[in-house]
Amino acid sequence: MSKTSIYGLTYEQLTDWLVERGQKKFRADQVWNWVYKKRVGQFAEMKNVNKETIELLEENFVLHTLDEAVKQESKDGTIKFLFRLADGNLIETVLMRFNYGLSVCVTTQVGCNIGCTFCASGLLKKSRDLSSGEIVEQIMNVQKHLDAMGEDERVSHIVVMGIGEPFDNFNNLMDFIYVVNDDRGLNIGARHITVSTSGLAHKIYEFADTGTQVNLAISIHAPNNELRSRIMKINKAFPIEKLMKSVDYYLEKTNRRITYEYIMLRDVNDHREEAVQLAKLLKNHRHLAYVNLIPYNSVDEHNQYQRSESETIQAFFETLKENGINAGVRWENGADIDAACGQLRSKQIKKQKESRKTKAV
Ligand code: SAH
Numbered sequence: 562m563s564k565t566s567i568y569g570l571t572y573e574q575l576t577d578w579l580v581e582r583g584q585k586k587f588r589a590d591q592v593w594n595w596v597y598k599k600r601v602g603q604f605a606e607m608k609n610v611n612k613e614t615i616e617l618l619e620e621n622f623v624l625h626t627l628d629e630a631v632k633q634e635s636k637d638g639t640i641k642f643l644f645r646l647a648d649g650n651l652i653e654t655v656l657m658r659f660n661y662g663l664s665v666c667v668t669t670q671v672g673c674n675i676g677c678t679f680c681a682s683g684l685l686k687k688s689r690d691l692s693s694g695e696i697v698e699q700i701m702n703v704q705k706h707l708d709a710m711g712e713d714e715r716v717s718h719i720v721v722m723g724i725g726e727p728f729d730n731f732n733n734l735m736d737f738i739y740v741v742n743d744d745r746g747l748n749i750g751a752r753h754i755t756v757s758t759s760g761l762a763h764k765i766y767e768f769a770d771t772g773t774q775v776n777l778a779i780s781i782h783a784p785n786n787e788l789r790s791r792i793m794k795i796n797k798a799f800p801i802e803k804l805m806k807s808v809d810y811y812l813e814k815t816n817r818r819i820t821y822e823y824i825m826l827r828d829v830n831d832h833r834e835e836a837v838q839l840a841k842l843l844k845n846h847r848h849l850a851y852v853n854l855i856p857y858n859s860v861d862e863h864n865q866y867q868r869s870e871s872e873t874i875q876a877f878f879e880t881l882k883e884n885g886i887n888a889g890v891r892w893e894n895g896a897d898i899d900a901a902c903g904q905l906r907s908k909q910i911k912k913q914k915e916s917r918k919t920k921a922v
């Protein structure tokens with residue numbers, strides 16, 4: 562049997578696994594402490610753990626499945642990691658610095674099948690889901706990078722906004738959240754974690770039912786079906802009415818604020834009319850709505866789109882405000898290092914293909 566990632570097990574799963582093999586329950590506690598708090602590189606480094614447990618772990622698990630392929634650091638402190646998975650696939654993880662803490666953006670799938678017309682991640686079809694262990698390991702690797710810098714800094718926030726549609730990998734997403742949130746391990750507060758979905762309405766119901774305190778963000782990007790279907794084909798399966806029904810359910814169940822992401826595409830969805838329509842759409846639950854305006858990051862393959870002018874973004878923001886909607890503009894991090902998730906990966910894959918072509922000539 563091939564070895565699996567230790568990060569794929571919840572605390573309870575590890576406890577059961579060890580007890581089934583004749584080990585004492587408290588060993589799980591020790592192991593989690595070494596793995597997540599001391600962040601060892603090898604099981605043999607776990608000093609107070611008995612030999613038998615260490616041998617069992619060494620025979621069945623690994624602490625390392627991702628290799629760092631590229632690391633780019635931006636002037637503003639943003640660091641973008643390109644990791645190679647055990648099967649050779651590449652994924653991206655981004656560390657961002659904010660005044661409130663350090664936030665990591667994680668990838669949940671290799672590629673994305675939703676295929677939004679403006680997104681670099683959707684350029685490559687999904688080849689597989691990431692396991693929960695692979696998502697947890699992204700956080701661990703960034704934390705280990707911080708440990709090595711010696712500044713005693715800690716990942717405090719997580720945004721699930723990297724490559725992939727998290728709600729299309731729901732069970733692994735929830736296991737990941739469970740592991741990073743556990744106070745016996747990384748202890749990252751649920752309220753410090755945000756999951757972004759393109760609007761898989763049936764999964765919004767399921768997410769609400771989990772009772773989690775994790776924040777929800779919905780990529781709305783357009784206030785009517787005609788426009789939304791044009792830029793996001795997922796709108797055909799889950800049109801705005803269906804989406805807003807799931808939002809009603811979510812709000813009823815959780816009473817938690819939802820962030821609506823709105824990418825600013827010049828002359829496409831950035832007119833005053835769309836701002837007014839968006840405000841109308843959110844009017845009924847405006848006390849639990851926050852609109853995040855995202856200036857479009859250009860993607861070579863999607864040259865039909867340009868970023869809205871700053872004045873247009875500002876005007877859109879003002880119109881939302883005038884109409885009673887809370888909003889903000891997400892001025893980007895890491896602008897000099899291909900900040901939009903999926904871009905570094907798609908560039909690297911293109912480079913690899915080109916070098917293969919050159920070699921073949
Ligand atoms: N699949 C999920 C989460 C990953 S995308 C989702 O779509 O919500 C995270 C956010 O980045 C989404 O709001 C997405 O629409 C946005 N995004 C995608 N491509 C972008 C680009 N080129 N510039 C700016 N934002 C982009």
Ligand code: SF4
Nearest residue numbers: 673675677680683759
């Ligand atoms: Fe997939 Fe999100 Fe990109 Fe759409 S925006 S293609 S859902 S990653």
